Amino acid sequence: MSGRTVLVTGGAGYIGSHCTVELLEAGYNVVALDNFINSVPGPGPGMPPSLERVQQITGRHITFYVCDLLDKQGLQRIFQEHTIDCVIHFAAIKAVGESMQFPLLYYKNNLIATINLLEVMEEHNVYQLVFSSSCTVYGNPESLPITETHPTGDVTNVYGRTKHFIEGMLKDISVANKKWNFIALRYFNPVGAHPSGLIGEDPTKAFTNIMPYMAQVAIGNKPHLTIFGGDYDTEDGTGVRDYIHVMDLAKGHVAALDKLQKEHQRLKFYNLGTGNGVSVLQLLKTFESVTKSKIPFKICDRREGDIVSMYANASLAENELGWKAKFTLPQMCADFWRWQTLNPDGYRKCAEANGSRKKSTNGHGLPMTEIYNRNEVENTKQNGNFQQKNVENLRQNGHAHSIFSNITDNEH
Numbered sequence: 001m002s003g004r005t006v007l008v009t010g011g012a013g014y015i016g017s018h019c020t021v022e023l024l025e026a027g028y029n030v031v032a033l034d035n036f037i038n039s040v041p042g043p044g045p046g047m048p049p050s051l052e053r054v055q056q057i058t059g060r061h062i063t064f065y066v067c068d069l070l071d072k073q074g075l076q077r078i079f080q081e082h083t084i085d086c087v088i089h090f091a092a093i094k095a096v097g098e099s100m101q102f103p104l105l106y107y108k109n110n111l112i113a114t115i116n117l118l119e120v121m122e123e124h125n126v127y128q129l130v131f132s133s134s135c136t137v138y139g140n141p142e143s144l145p146i147t148e149t150h151p152t153g154d155v156t157n158v159y160g161r162t163k164h165f166i167e168g169m170l171k172d173i174s175v176a177n178k179k180w181n182f183i184a185l186r187y188f189n190p191v192g193a194h195p196s197g198l199i200g201e202d203p204t205k206a207f208t209n210i211m212p213y214m215a216q217v218a219i220g221n222k223p224h225l226t227i228f229g230g231d232y233d234t235e236d237g238t239g240v241r242d243y244i245h246v247m248d249l250a251k252g253h254v255a256a257l258d259k260l261q262k263e264h265q266r267l268k269f270y271n272l273g274t275g276n277g278v279s280v281l282q283l284l285k286t287f288e289s290v291t292k293s294k295i296p297f298k299i300c301d302r303r304e305g306d307i308v309s310m311y312a313n314a315s316l317a318e319n320e321l322g323w324k325a326k327f328t329l330p331q332m333c334a335d336f337w338r339w340q341t342l343n344p345d346g347y348r349k350c351a352e353a354n355g356s357r358k359k360s361t362n363g364h365g366l367p368m369t370e371i372y373n374r375n376e377v378e379n380t381k382q383n384g385n386f387q388q389k390n391v392e393n394l395r396q397n398g399h400a401h402s403i404f405s406n407i408t409d410n411e412h
């Protein structure tokens with residue numbers, strides 16, 4: 001067990017909350033922060049429902065701060081209150097289309113926030129950081145599967161450029177100050193949810209990532225899936241991506257932190273993917289078979305700037321971090337479907353319902369100290385089983401009908 005304290009920025013979000021499960025289970029103490037720009041807040045300015053549920057899953061406590069990384073003083077207070085050993089930096093905004101419309105918003109939020117974080121870390125002698133990067137930094141692949149030595153920077157959108165610039169910034173400061181120890185993880189396409197169905201992806205900004213979109217079609221909130229491009233040079237003409245289960249991704253972060261603790265590498269990049277290229281239609285068929293539903297879809301023209309095929313060579317992470325993705329595509333679909341059908345409104349209902357249970361809600365920059373007891377955790381697990389039966393009922397009643405989406409405003 002680690003016993004070390006990790007600061008998780010963007011902890012209320014999709015990957016941050018799933019990663020926090022793995023961190024707590026690996027023995028890390030977690031201090032998390034978020035400004036809720038793309039996640040559901042608690043009923044007051046306190047613990048978000050995603051992290052409340054992480055506490056329920058793990059039976060462990062999280063200290064949470066409502067904090068915007070653009071508020072450097074708020075961030076400094078967190079570092080003053082806790083002995084932080086290392087940081088995982090998830091906090092960013094990530095919608096490709098929006099980034100093209102509002103480039104300054106993206107440069108400000110993603111770059112200034114990261115600069116603030118790095119400055120405050122340096123002030124407090126904290127030099128270990130895992131950064132959420134993306135395969136989008138590779139641009140249009142020259143060869144497949146992509147290794148970490150593939151050229152980066154020929155990025156077609158503002159969001160991707162923020163990731164590329166931050167990678168460059170990490171390079172420069174690791175040269176200037178040898179104390180820094182960075183790992184940048186280049187994620188491929190995270191999908192799925194925690195197998196309990198208690199936590200999953202629930203963005204508050206308009207979204208078009210493939211699985212949440214599919215799920216919205218499935219529960220009847222959207223009429224069909226639009227697939228952009230059916231005449232690409234791929235097996236079935238649709239775009240190919242490397243989908244990775246979010247819990248595999250989460251484990252990759254624990255492996256990265258272990259590596260940082262054991263070795264001073266200054267700066268390393270690792271791909272986190274499965275290595276399998278899956279087309280949109282293959283994903284759709286798998287989802288149909290897992291959810292026993294028929295998915296309506298329409299194939300439209302290609303979109304400018306979309307990448308045809310992108311999948312990882314993840315052998316560096318396997319060799320150096322001892323990490324390998326284990327979940328299969330059907331498991332990714334099943335876990336996401338469980339989350340969606342158990343929580344058709346995402347966390348929103350739960351945020352309201354849990355309001356009465358809160359003992360305290362604190363203002364900006366103050367920690368939530370509420371700890372759920374073990375009984376509550378056990379009850380939730382039993383509810384999880386009960387809810388699983390409800391999914392079956394929904395399916396039998398025909399409510400759990402068609403699914404699916406395309407590669408839409410996905411960042412990859």
Ligand SMILES: NC(=O)c1ccc[n+]([C@@H]2O[C@H](COP(=O)([O-])OP(=O)(O)OC[C@H]3O[C@@H](n4cnc5c(N)ncnc54)[C@H](O)[C@@H]3O)[C@@H](O)[C@H]2O)c1
Pocket residue numbers: 009010011012013014015016033034035036037038039067068069070089090091092093094109113132133134135187188189190203209411
């Ligand atoms: N999901 C993907 O497909 C994907 C792929 C590659 C890389 N990434 C990167 O992984 C990270 C996490 O992604 P995610 O899918 O969990 O996104 P997410 O939007 O679910 O989570 C990000 C969290 O950061 C918070 N946040 C944003 N700006 C902040 C700020 N200035 N201060 C404090 N909190 C802030 C948001 O409110 C949100 O809760 C991001 O950096 C993203 O760019 C995601």
